[in-house]
Amino acid sequence: MLRLLATIRKEWLLLLRDRTGLTLLFAMPVVLITVMAMIEDAPFRDYQELRFDILTVDNDHGRLGKYIREGLEYSEQFQVIDSVKGLPVTEQQARDLVNEGEYKICIIIPPGATGAIVSNANKIVNDISKRMGMPGVLPVGSRKDSLNVTVYFDPASKKAFKSAIHQALDNFLTQVETDLLLERIKQQLKRKDVQETDSMVIQLKAVGLKEQLTGPSQEIDVISNSVQHNVPAWSIFAMFFIVIPIAGNMIREREDGSLLRMKLIPGSYLAILTGKMLFFVAVCVAQFYLMMQVGIYLLPLLGLPKLMLGQSLLAAFIVAVGIGLASTSYGILVGTVFKTPNQALNFGAISIVILSAIGGIWIPLEIMPSHMQFIGHLSPLSWGLDAINDIYLRNAGTGHIWGHVGKLVLFAVVLLCTAAVIEKRRLS
Amino acid sequence: MTSILVQDLHKTYKGALEPSLKGLSFSFPKGAIVGLLGPNGAGKTTTISILCGLIKADTGEVQIFDLPQNATNREAIKGLIGIVPQQIALFPHLTAVENLEYFGNLYGLKGKSLRSRIDEYLQVFGLEKNGHKQVHHFSGGMKRRTNIIAAILHQPQLLVLDEPTAGVDVQSRSMILQFLRDYNQQGVSIVYTSHLLDEAQTICQEVAIIDEGRAVVQGDTTELIARHPECRNLEDVFLHYTGHALRD
Numbered sequence: 001m002l003r004l005l006a007t008i009r010k011e012w013l014l015l016l017r018d019r020t021g022l023t024l025l026f027a028m029p030v031v032l033i034t035v036m037a038m039i040e041d042a043p044f045r046d047y048q049e050l051r052f053d054i055l056t057v058d059n060d061h062g063r064l065g066k067y068i069r070e071g072l073e074y075s076e077q078f079q080v081i082d083s084v085k086g087l088p089v090t091e092q093q094a095r096d097l098v099n100e101g102e103y104k105i106c107i108i109i110p111p112g113a114t115g116a117i118v119s120n121a122n123k124i125v126n127d128i129s130k131r132m133g134m135p136g137v138l139p140v141g142s143r144k145d146s147l148n149v150t151v152y153f154d155p156a157s158k159k160a161f162k163s164a165i166h167q168a169l170d171n172f173l174t175q176v177e178t179d180l181l182l183e184r185i186k187q188q189l190k191r192k193d194v195q196e197t198d199s200m201v202i203q204l205k206a207v208g209l210k211e212q213l214t215g216p217s218q219e220i221d222v223i224s225n226s227v228q229h230n231v232p233a234w235s236i237f238a239m240f241f242i243v244i245p246i247a248g249n250m251i252r253e254r255e256d257g258s259l260l261r262m263k264l265i266p267g268s269y270l271a272i273l274t275g276k277m278l279f280f281v282a283v284c285v286a287q288f289y290l291m292m293q294v295g296i297y298l299l300p301l302l303g304l305p306k307l308m309l310g311q312s313l314l315a316a317f318i319v320a321v322g323i324g325l326a327s328t329s330y331g332i333l334v335g336t337v338f339k340t341p342n343q344a345l346n347f348g349a350i351s352i353v354i355l356s357a358i359g360g361i362w363i364p365l366e367i368m369p370s371h372m373q374f375i376g377h378l379s380p381l382s383w384g385l386d387a388i389n390d391i392y393l394r395n396a397g398t399g400h401i402w403g404h405v406g407k408l409v410l411f412a413v414v415l416l417c418t419a420a421v422i423e424k425r426r427l428s
Numbered sequence: 429m430t431s432i433l434v435q436d437l438h439k440t441y442k443g444a445l446e447p448s449l450k451g452l453s454f455s456f457p458k459g460a461i462v463g464l465l466g467p468n469g470a471g472k473t474t475t476i477s478i479l480c481g482l483i484k485a486d487t488g489e490v491q492i493f494d495l496p497q498n499a500t501n502r503e504a505i506k507g508l509i510g511i512v513p514q515q516i517a518l519f520p521h522l523t524a525v526e527n528l529e530y531f532g533n534l535y536g537l538k539g540k541s542l543r544s545r546i547d548e549y550l551q552v553f554g555l556e557k558n559g560h561k562q563v564h565h566f567s568g569g570m571k572r573r574t575n576i577i578a579a580i581l582h583q584p585q586l587l588v589l590d591e592p593t594a595g596v597d598v599q600s601r602s603m604i605l606q607f608l609r610d611y612n613q614q615g616v617s618i619v620y621t622s623h624l625l626d627e628a629q630t631i632c633q634e635v636a637i638i639d640e641g642r643a644v645v646q647g648d649t650t651e652l653i654a655r656h657p658e659c660r661n662l663e664d665v666f667l668h669y670t671g672h673a674l675r676d
Contacts, residue, residue, distance in 0.1 A: 006533030010522065017521045017562070257515030261578065264480055265534045266506035272534070425442075 003267055007275025014249075015283070021245055029238030029287060030294050036234050037299055041226040054078045055094045055106040062114025064176055068107065068149075071172040098152045105157075105165055108150040116147045117177050118184075125184040138184060149173065227305045231295035232388040233361040236381050238291065239284040239320075239327050240352045246280055246331025247344035277328050284324030285317070312397040319391065319401055322408035323384040329412035329419075330380075336419040355379045383407045429494060431458045431586050431617035432479060437488035439474055439641075448474040449485070450641035456634065458493065461608060461618040463632035463649070465625065465662075467670050471641045472621050476588055480509050493585060507535075510584035514591045516571045517578070520564035524555060524574045527563060528581060535582040542581075549577040554603065569600025576604065580611070587611065588619045593627060605631055629653075629662035637669050644669045 015022060054072060058065035072078040081103070083089055089097075094106040119141035126136025151169060153162050253259040262272055295307025309316065331348070338344040356362065358372065359379030368376060376382050387404035390396035433455045440447040449471045456462040466472050477483045478490055481502040490497035492505045518527045525546060532542040550556045553573040563571060576592060589608070593601040608631060612618050622628050628635060629649060636646040645652065645665075652665050659665045 002533050002536060002538060006530050010519065010526070010530045013526060014519065014521055256520070257513045257517030258519060260482075260513055260515075261511070261517040261531065262534060263482060264506060264509070264511045265531065265582075266503040267534065267536070 001271075003271040004275040004278070007272050008279045011249075011276060011279040015279075025242070025245065025283060026287060026290060029235065029241075029291060030298075032238065033231055033234045033291055033294050034298065034302070037226050037230040037295075037304055038302060040230055041304055043226075052078050052104050053081050055089055055097060055103045056080050056082045057089055057091050057094050057106070057108045058082065059091070059111040060109045060113040063180070064114040064117060064149075064173075065109045067176040067179075068109065068169070068172050071175065072168075077168075095152055098154055101154050101156060104154045104161075106152040107169070108152070110147045110149065113147050113149065115141060117180055121177065121181040121184045124181060125188050128185070129188055134188070138188065225305050227295055227299050227307050228392060229364060231291055231299070231307050232392065233356075233385055235288050235291035236323055236384045236388070237352065237356045237361050239287050239323050239384075240330065240355070240381060241349075242280055242284055242287075242324075242327050243331040243334055243348040243352060244345055246276075246328060247335035247338065247348055248341045249276075250332065250335030251338065251341050251344055273332070277325070277332070280328040280331065281321060281324035284327055285320045288320040288323070308392060310391040310393070310395050312391055312395075315391045315396065315398045315401050316388065318398060318405055319384060319387040319408075322387070322405040323380075325412040326380045326384070326408040326415075329415040333415045333419045333422075336422050352381075356381050358382075360385055380408060380411050383411075429458045430455045430491065431460070431462075431493060432456045432619065433489070433491040433494075434475070434479075435489040437475070437478065437490065438486045439471075439478065439483070440486060448641055449478075449488075452488070452638060452641060452643055454636040454638075454643045454646050456617065456619065456636070458617055459612070459615055460633045461612050461620060461631055463628040463635035464619055464621045464638065465628060465635055465666060466621075466638040469640075470638045470670075472638065473590070475638070476511070476590060476619075476621070479588065480511055481505055507582065508585045510579035510582065510587045512576050512579040512587070512589040512592050514594060516563075516575050518563045518571065518574060521562055523560045523562050524550065524566070524570075524577075525559040527574065528577055531578045532581045537581060545581060546577075549580065552607065553577060567597075567600075569596040572596050572600060573604065576607070584616065586617045586619065589621065591622050591624075592620070593622065593624065601627070625663040625666055626661065635662065637666055639670045 015025075056065075056069065056072075058069075069080050069082075072080050081089070084093065084097070091108055094103075094108070097103050098106045119139075122138035123140045126138050126140065129136045149169065151165065153165070250259075253262075263269055292307060292309065296309070300306045334344050334348045334351075338347060356379075358376045359365075359381035360368070360376050361381055365373050365376045365382060383404045387401045387408075390400055390404070394400075435453050437449045437452040438447060439449040452471060452475060464472055464475065474483070478485050479492065479497065481497055492501075492508060495501045495505055495508075497505055518524075519530070522530065528546045528549075529542065532538070532546065537545070546559070547556070550559045553576070555570060555573060555577075558566065558570060563574060566574065572592060572595075576589070579589075580587060587608075592608075593604055596604070605627065608618055608620070620628065620632055632649050634647065635649050635652065637644050647655075649662060653659055653662060656665055656668055659668055
């Protein structure tokens with residue numbers, strides 16, 4: 001125990017005197033998390049949360065235009081723009097503005113669109129009336145070809161964005177057509193019996209949609225946003241960067257002979273190594289909680305959402321320790337394999353960037369191709385992130401994280417055994 | 429009784445073309461200051477590593493104070509030996525006291541007894557005013573002296589020094605050599621390796637010269653010089669046995 005405690009004290013003193021190292025371990029990750037959370041804030045926001053200016057050219061001047069305008073503005077996602085510099089926008093002008101990227105979307109409502117919808121509704125009502133033995137008296141137009149509301153997108157728009165807009169506009173058109181049809185039906189029935197239809201209410205939606213939480217508690221409603229993804233993700237990335245100081249520390253001890261001195265002293269070197277590991281795991285856990293404080297207190301000051309921690313603080317602590325063990329073991333292996341600090345620095349840094357990229361730190365694994373998702377699940381960073389997401393987003397408790405933590409601990413054990421074999425071979 | 433007994437030691441490192449030790453044999457009496465001398469690549473470092481149980485010999489026998497160097501005795505032998513490596517095996521950003529406390533703790537020493545031992549040795553080596561300075565601020569001589577203290581904190585019976593005066597000034601060298609004489613007077617056996625043969629001649633009662641993995645001669649320092657009338661000093665004896673060819 002004395003060896004272990006002495007080693008922890010020694011590492012503590014060395015870290016305290018290494019101001020640059022301390023800055024790299026604690027200040028740089030704070031900057032990294034803040035920058036990444038801000039940069040990725042917009043892409044992470046659902047399109048429903050963003051407000052877009054939509055150029056609208058209403059050549060119809062009828063009910064359809066009014067419905068679309070009201071519908072778009074009601075959703076609070078769009079702001080309808082129908083004039084530029086005080087003049088009504090023309091179709092050509094709108095197309096040019098979208099093409100130049102000034103606006104993301106332009107909607108052209110063709111002349112006669114409302115008339116066509118009304119005529120179609122009248123035709124349907126007339127047909128139903130005739131089948132019911134009533135006269136079909138509503139006026140029907142002679143137009144045979146269908147009209148289209150034309151939508152122009154900024155050429156740089158993403159497919160998902162276009163799809164979302166298409167769906168929204170399609171909903172508005174359907175809504176207009178349905179409303180007009182119901183209105184005509186009521187009008188027709190009114191002609192037959194005034195008393196009965198005056199109080200008639202037609203409710204189309206018998207079954208609706210209701211969103212419910214899946215977690216054990218209904219109290220916390222957490223959505224995946226830039227902060228919920230970036231704070232845990234880049235915290236894990238920063239924790240794995242402890243590989244650099246550990247590997248450097250081990251190589252220096254080997255180069256300056258202090259490792260030799262430690263091995264010449266009777267007693268288990270394992271106790272010294274355990275002391276070193278415990279210290280660096282504690283540093284990792286401290287890093288983790290510092291980053292969480294950034295997510296809770298600093299990022300909201302910058303206009304970002306507050307980080308929600310889920311309900312099991314114990315589970316989060318266990319995961320942080322698991323990640324610390326995995327990253328520290330990786331550092332010990334790198335420090336054992338490589339002979340110079342430069343080699344270890346380059347390999348350590350690049351390998352962590354690769355493991356983080358495939359492990360869903362940069363972008364969530366869910367949006368990667370399936371083969372990359374498979375590879376990504378082999379990264380210890382993804383095990384840590386999955387565990388944190390389970391706790392923070394799904395309100396998982398200690399009972400649900402053992403699979404991920406087990407993988408992290410197993411990873412640590414395998415790496416330490418490999419380092420031991422390599423060190424033994426080196427001595428022989 | 430011998431402090432060190434080495435018999436027919438063989439060692440070839442994995443992947444090496446040549447063996448490092450080819451039947452090395454020598455013995456040193458208990459309580460003496462002896463020199464283990466040899467040109468570069470003679471096998472001194474390999475021998476010391478085997479003596480202290482850091483690596484295993486392929487074949488041959490090693491005894492430290494009559495204890496065979498094997499898995500059973502390895503830890504006990506480590507406790508009997510103090511090694512002063514050629515490198516400054518200290519943490520540069522810890523103070524001398526912090527370094528010595530750390531290595532003392534690893535030896536199982538703690539509390540007031542450790543602190544008083546550290547103070548005593550700092551005084552002996554003239555470092556009492558610099559104990560709380562970080563080692564990287566020390567001169568070469570101060571580092572060497574602290575390096576020695578770290579090896580004797582546990583009061584070993586056998587002290588092995590690998591070029592303990594390399595790169596130090598005359599004053600520090602004089603102090604170190606005087607300390608070794610005084611320490612030896614307390615009954616501690618000392619094995620000393622160095623390329624400074626005038627120094628070895630001054631301090632070593634007995635020497636073993638090894639070359640190409642074998643002991644080429646061993647004996648009382650004064651007698652060895654006297655045995656060869658053409659040799660004026662230990663350096664001449666050394667060159668007589670190892671030749672003038674460069675060992676790069």
